[in-house]
Amino acid sequence: MNVFQGTLVFVVVAPGFVFAVFALLWLLDWVPSERLLSWITGLTFAACTSGVAALIWRITSAADITVTFGNWFAVGNYHFPLVLTVDRLSVPFVASAAVLSGLIGQFSATYLHRESGFLRFFLLLHLFAFGSLLAFAAGSFDLLAAGWEIVGITSVLLIGFFERRPAPVENGLYVFGIYRACDIGLLVGIFAMHHWAGTASFGNGFPTLTGVRAVVVCLLFLLAASGKAAQVPFSGWLPRAMEGPTPSSAIFYGAISIHAGAYLLLRAQPLLAQSVLASSLVVLIGAATAIHGTIVGRACADAKTSLAYATLTQVGIVFIEIGLGWRWLAVAHILGNATVRTMQYLRAPSMLHDYHHMHSAIGGQLSPTGKQIEEMLPERIQLWLYRWALDRGNLDTIIERWVIAPLSQLSNYLSRKDRTRAPSPTTIRPGRAVQVPSPEPAQRSN
Amino acid sequence: MSVPGWVLPTPVLTSASITAPWLAAVVVTSVRRQVRVFGCIAALLSIIASAALVWRAPKSESLYETLMLLFSCLTLGAILLLPRRDSEAVTIAGILILLGSTLLAYSTGNLLVLLGAWILSIVPFLWAGWFRPRKRRPLVGLLSSSVAFALAIGFIVANARVVSIANLKGQSPGGIVAFALLVIAVVFRKGIFPMHAWVADAAESGSSVPTALLLNGHFGALLVAKLIVPLFPQTDHLFPVLSYLAIATALFIAIRALAENSPRRLLAFLALSQSACILSGLESRTAEGIAGALVHWFVVTVSTVGLFGILRLLEVRFGENLSASRHLGLAEHAPRLAVSFAILGLALVGLPGTLGFCSQDLLVQGTLTSHPLTGLLLPIATALNAVSFFRLFTRLFLGKRRTGFTVEADALPRERWVLAATVLFVVFGGLFPNAIVIQHSAEAVAVDEAVRTSEILNQVTNAPGNDSCLQCPATEPKREVAPRAPS
Numbered sequence: 001m002n003v004f005q006g007t008l009v010f011v012v013v014a015p016g017f018v019f020a021v022f023a024l025l026w027l028l029d030w031v032p033s034e035r036l037l038s039w040i041t042g043l044t045f046a047a048c049t050s051g052v053a054a055l056i057w058r059i060t061s062a063a064d065i066t067v068t069f070g071n072w073f074a075v076g077n078y079h080f081p082l083v084l085t086v087d088r089l090s091v092p093f094v095a096s097a098a099v100l101s102g103l104i105g106q107f108s109a110t111y112l113h114r115e116s117g118f119l120r121f122f123l124l125l126h127l128f129a130f131g132s133l134l135a136f137a138a139g140s141f142d143l144l145a146a147g148w149e150i151v152g153i154t155s156v157l158l159i160g161f162f163e164r165r166p167a168p169v170e171n172g173l174y175v176f177g178i179y180r181a182c183d184i185g186l187l188v189g190i191f192a193m194h195h196w197a198g199t200a201s202f203g204n205g206f207p208t209l210t211g212v213r214a215v216v217v218c219l220l221f222l223l224a225a226s227g228k229a230a231q232v233p234f235s236g237w238l239p240r241a242m243e244g245p246t247p248s249s250a251i252f253y254g255a256i257s258i259h260a261g262a263y264l265l266l267r268a269q270p271l272l273a274q275s276v277l278a279s280s281l282v283v284l285i286g287a288a289t290a291i292h293g294t295i296v297g298r299a300c301a302d303a304k305t306s307l308a309y310a311t312l313t314q315v316g317i318v319f320i321e322i323g324l325g326w327r328w329l330a331v332a333h334i335l336g337n338a339t340v341r342t343m344q345y346l347r348a349p350s351m352l353h354d355y356h357h358m359h360s361a362i363g364g365q366l367s368p369t370g371k372q373i374e375e376m377l378p379e380r381i382q383l384w385l386y387r388w389a390l391d392r393g394n395l396d397t398i399i400e401r402w403v404i405a406p407l408s409q410l411s412n413y414l415s416r417k418d419r420t421r422a423p424s425p426t427t428i429r430p431g432r433a434v435q436v437p438s439p440e441p442a443q444r445s446n
Numbered sequence: 447m448s449v450p451g452w453v454l455p456t457p458v459l460t461s462a463s464i465t466a467p468w469l470a471a472v473v474v475t476s477v478r479r480q481v482r483v484f485g486c487i488a489a490l491l492s493i494i495a496s497a498a499l500v501w502r503a504p505k506s507e508s509l510y511e512t513l514m515l516l517f518s519c520l521t522l523g524a525i526l527l528l529p530r531r532d533s534e535a536v537t538i539a540g541i542l543i544l545l546g547s548t549l550l551a552y553s554t555g556n557l558l559v560l561l562g563a564w565i566l567s568i569v570p571f572l573w574a575g576w577f578r579p580r581k582r583r584p585l586v587g588l589l590s591s592s593v594a595f596a597l598a599i600g601f602i603v604a605n606a607r608v609v610s611i612a613n614l615k616g617q618s619p620g621g622i623v624a625f626a627l628l629v630i631a632v633v634f635r636k637g638i639f640p641m642h643a644w645v646a647d648a649a650e651s652g653s654s655v656p657t658a659l660l661l662n663g664h665f666g667a668l669l670v671a672k673l674i675v676p677l678f679p680q681t682d683h684l685f686p687v688l689s690y691l692a693i694a695t696a697l698f699i700a701i702r703a704l705a706e707n708s709p710r711r712l713l714a715f716l717a718l719s720q721s722a723c724i725l726s727g728l729e730s731r732t733a734e735g736i737a738g739a740l741v742h743w744f745v746v747t748v749s750t751v752g753l754f755g756i757l758r759l760l761e762v763r764f765g766e767n768l769s770a771s772r773h774l775g776l777a778e779h780a781p782r783l784a785v786s787f788a789i790l791g792l793a794l795v796g797l798p799g800t801l802g803f804c805s806q807d808l809l810v811q812g813t814l815t816s817h818p819l820t821g822l823l824l825p826i827a828t829a830l831n832a833v834s835f836f837r838l839f840t841r842l843f844l845g846k847r848r849t850g851f852t853v854e855a856d857a858l859p860r861e862r863w864v865l866a867a868t869v870l871f872v873v874f875g876g877l878f879p880n881a882i883v884i885q886h887s888a889e890a891v892a893v894d895e896a897v898r899t900s901e902i903l904n905q906v907t908n909a910p911g912n913d914s915c916l917q918c919p920a921t922e923p924k925r926e927v928a929p930r931a932p933s
Contacts, residue, residue: 012532026781027866029550073883075732078811080804142807146798153797163844166773176836180829187825208693318653418643418702 004058007086011051011098012137016130018044019123026119037122038109045102045129052095059091060157066139066203078194083139083203089118092331093136093263096338100255101129107346108247117161127346128154132256136263139203141190144264148186148228154181160240160250171240178237182227186264189220206270214271218278220278221268229261229315236396239313242304247350249304254311254341259334262315262368265322266330272322279323288318298368299389303348311341336424454498460553463495463514467521467542467549474542475641477754478535481794482525485538489522492545509671509740510552516744517552520662520751521545523864524655527755527760532550532653540570541656548663557609559661560672561599564665565592567868571652571660589643591634595669598627602677611672618680621797628669636666636725637718639695641905649714649754654761658754661717662747667724667739675728690820693813697823700830709757712838716749719831721793723824727809733751734922735812741883742805745872749794749802752868756787760842763855770838773845786857786865793872795832801875830916837927 001009012446020039023033032040058065069082088092105125112118131150138144156179160172193200196217197207225231230238230253241253252258265272265282272279290313297309312338321330347354359365374382391397470488472483496515503511521541529535544567551563568588570576578585600621609616618625632638637645648657672690697718703715725745727739758928759767760776760783768774776785796806806828813820857865875882 016452027785073808073879075737075808075883078734078808080807145802149798149803153792160840163777164846166845169773169840173833173837173840177833178720180832184825184829186811188814193810195815196809229515229543272520282485284762407704411701413702414698414702415705 001067003057004065007054008065008067008086008137009053009096011055012084012130012133014044014048014124015101015133019126019130022119022123022407031119034109034118037119038105038151041109041122041126042102043127045098045105048098049102052098055086056091056095057088058320059303068203070219080142081140081201082143083201084137085139085203086137089266089331090136092335094133095410096335097129097132097136097256099340100251101125103342104247104251111247112245121158121161121248124154124158128251132260135260137373140201140426141193142200142265145186145190149183151260152183155241155252155257158244158252160339161244168243171243175241177239178227178234182224182234185220185223185227189217189224192217192220200268209271210274215275215278218268218271218275219281222278222282224296225261225264226285227261229258230312231261231285231316231396233398235289235292235312236392236399238308239305239392242308249434250342250345253308255338258311258315259318259338262318262322262330262334265319266327266441269322269327273287273325275317279325283320285322286316286323288316289319290316294370295385296389296392298370298374299386303351307341307344307348311337324403339380447840456502459495459499460746463492463518463730464498464546464549464553466491466495467546471539471546473752474535474539478889481535481538481930482533485525485542486522488542489518489545491523492518492549496549501604508534511654511665513519513743513744514549514552514605517548517663518545520720520747523657523868524751524755526860527759527810528655528760531762532655532758535577537653537656541659541890543570544659544663546657551663551665555611557599557602557611564595566888567660567663568592569666571648571654573761577646577655577656581647581651582654583644584648587634587637587641593853594627594634595631598624598631601627611677614681618678622681625674625684628674632666632674633691635669636721638666638691638722638725642695642718645718646711646714650708650710653729654710654853655752656753658859662751664724664743666719667721667728669765670725670728685731686817689702689729689817692722692729692755693817693820693823695719695722696726696827698839700827700834702858703834704830706834707769709770709842712834713750713757715751716794716831716835717746719827721746723809723828723927726813726824730812730816732812732815734808735816736813737883738808740806742809744882746800748868748871749790750792753787756783756865759783759857759861768842772839772841774842775845775847777843778847781872782862782865786869787843788839789869790872791835793876794826795835799876800872801879801882802841802872802880803876826897884906
């Protein structure tokens with residue numbers, strides 16, 4: 001293992017190591033001080049960022065970096081390869097994950113000062129950074145799935161960060177359900193790759209699949225990517241996810257997690273390029289999401305949800321770019337969107353203050369973007385669209401009515417059949433998405 | 447370094463591991479003091495003897511020895527985890543009888559002894575005052591399985607006049623009737639759909655920790671691995687039926703669990719659904735599926751006993767009327783119990799970084815290879831189970847803090863050690879799975895090849911014109927051996 005391979009391993013493993021050490025110490029009844037925790041967080045991500053800089057320098061001057069550890073486990077003809085790789089596609093994602101996680105860590109040290117879940121937040125931040133770096137630096141879809149799942153579970157646990165209120169907890173459950181349902185696509189897609197191509201590793205060349213097989217794998221990956229990237233029809237979970245603390249919303253739904261789906265499709269681009277059907281579907285879903293996001297975002301009453309839909313619109317456009325094969329445009333778009341959204345999310349608690357500043361500077365009100373286009377529509381359609389946007393495109397209603405309610409009814413029916421005595425059947429319908437985001441710690445302390 | 451066989455012969459070690467808990471059970475019921483200490487010593491003796499057996503066994507033939515070690519460790523953990531109010535002489539004695547009979551079932555190669563162990567393991571659950579559930583269905587389920595198993599053994603012995611399992615391999619003794627009775631025994635004992643209701647009733651209305659131990663003996667899966675697969679290769683065309691039933695059970699129970707509000711029943715459903723995956727993996731007849739099933743056996747066993755143990759601790763601290771219908775906010779009072787509960791539960795449903803992820807991965811690979819369409823139901827069932835578990839976790843531990851409760855209710859040091867051991871097992875097992883997977887991989891490959899060999903032998907003996915096959919029609923078509931996955 002040369003120095004660059006060692007650097008790659010360090011960048012991926014360091015946040016996971018910090019998480020493991022602090023979690024173990026907590027289990028042994030030792031709680032670190034806020035100062036120590038934020039200092040070690042800063043140090044870790046600074047080291048990771050330096051490591052990423054070295055990796056970027058190496059990749060631009062020489063070749064990709066791949067580290068092979070053999071198999072995580074192997075049975076018969078099935079292997080789970082443990083391969084890390086950074087190439088020109090993954091290095092921007094690795095860099096943004098390391099840099100933005102460090103930024104969020106520094107911001108949160110002040111933002112969550114004296115919050116009861118301070119340690120929990122930082123532990124989950126480190127775990128998330130480890131998961132996302134693992135997913136982006138994975139040299140096989142198997143390992144990518146492992147990182148993907150870790151990102152999912154940390155995302156859900158941070159949505160329920162303010163655990164004393166039922167709404168964040170219930171919304172976390174809803175998001176978890178969507179994630180798990182869509183991740184079936186990733187698992188089965190990887191199985192299909194193993195079954196048909198004999199490997200799901202792309203560290204040393206992409207698995208060869210053609211015809212219907214390529215289409216099937218693409219469609220399965222598209223399901224997983226749509227769930228993770230909140231594309232139509234799964235967009236309903238994104239506003240619910242705004243219940244988490246603002247720094248976690250910034251890193252998850254403004255920057256890293258929301259773009260993981262796009263990364264998966266970019267990774268599967270060689271397959272996607274072979275299938276007109278799958279590419280068209282990616283474009284279609286992206287277009288539908290972009291339109292949905294821009295319309296619904298206009299009717300949102302709070303800052304974070306508006307930002308969430310603005311992000312969604314851009315991710316929809318990224319999907320269009322991927323479907324059309326404009327790979328590097330999509331990467332540039334993702335990097336720009338992630339950076340801007342992170343900044344906007346972190347400024348969200350002071351948005352009113354910022355607006356007052358801007359209004360006083362320009363001596364009037366800012367006109368909302370696209371207002372002239374809205375006014376071109378007949379008033380009746382404007383009204384209809386407004387009502388449609390208020391219910392967030394009825395997507396939650398559709399999922400609740402056609403998926404959750406039938407499952408709930410079936411489960412209650414089986415419960416009645418099962419029990420000898422009358423049960424107290426419940427509905428698994430989660431709470432409605434809360435329109436107003438959680439009060440920020442700073443506001444609550446006032 | 448190996449110990450010569452005459453120092454500690456295998457029969458002596460096996461007998462020691464089995465009789466130590468039984469003797470301790472007798473002592474505990476007569477002395478009725480320091481019962482937890484006696485229980486722990488007996489379980490420790492079983493652990494030492496089982497560990498020696500594992501050490502001595504060849505790599506690809508140590509499955510049952512490893513299971514003996516696992517169950518002994520599990521029993522020790524369960525005894526330590528039992529709250530004080532449950533640590534009565536009767537409870538500890540019952541658990542020790544269960545331990546001895548389970549180890550006997552794992553270790554025996556004799557049909558009649560296996561039947562005896564099977565029946566002995568349910569004895570504490572039949573008598574009032576021991577672990578008998580307040581509802582009737584568990585008794586019916588357990589008794590039905592025992593009757594079916596006894597009839598099957600009767601048919602086999604009457605037909606073959608041999609009681610050694612090794613001598614019966616590949617002979618289909620007792621024919622289709624014995625096979626059907628064995629399947630019925632598995633269906634009842636394992637709670638396979640439609641005979642699943644007794645498991646939830648037993649968990650809800652009986653002693654939770656002993657019931658978890660009973661379920662995690664996995665006698666149903668043991669019967670499949672020990673008798674059905676090796677003894678009946680000629681009925682291999684019927685194996686998929688059992689697999690379909692297992693997959694249907696996994697999905698059915700997963701859907702059923704979605705609306706359940708009783709934590710005990712919900713955990714029982716999760717355990718049932720996930721352990722049905724074991725059966726489907728064992729039956730998949732792929733090395734991946736079998737290895738996945740064996741590893742999953744470990745995960746389900748450790749996780750569910752830990753989860754039931756934590757739930758019992760919560761019941762003792764916060765009252766027995768816990769419900770998942772509202773948020774109870776227990777995490778603030780018991781944060782370490784909450785974290786252990788989350789990790790064990792997520793391991794059960796395949797969280798990456800835990801051993802459950804590896805076992806689920808192998809199970810999905812194996813099941814989808816052998817049954818591409820029905821195998822799809824397995825990841826769906828696991829996803830639904832994950833949602834049900836997460837709902838239970840959020841309802842029990844998150845939400846508004848309970849007012850008027852000021853006592854520290856987190857894990858005691860004794861409980862903390864047990865929970866730390868279970869959590870470390872699933873986490874380190876997940877980070878370094880090869881230590882466990884390689885061993886089961888060797889066993890799985892051995893089982894896989896044994897089944898394939900018996901299939902090929904079966905094809906040869908069934909070939910038209912071969913007079914040695916008297917039971918099969920000469921026109922029976924050859925069955926193709928399933929292709930191996932491409933390397």
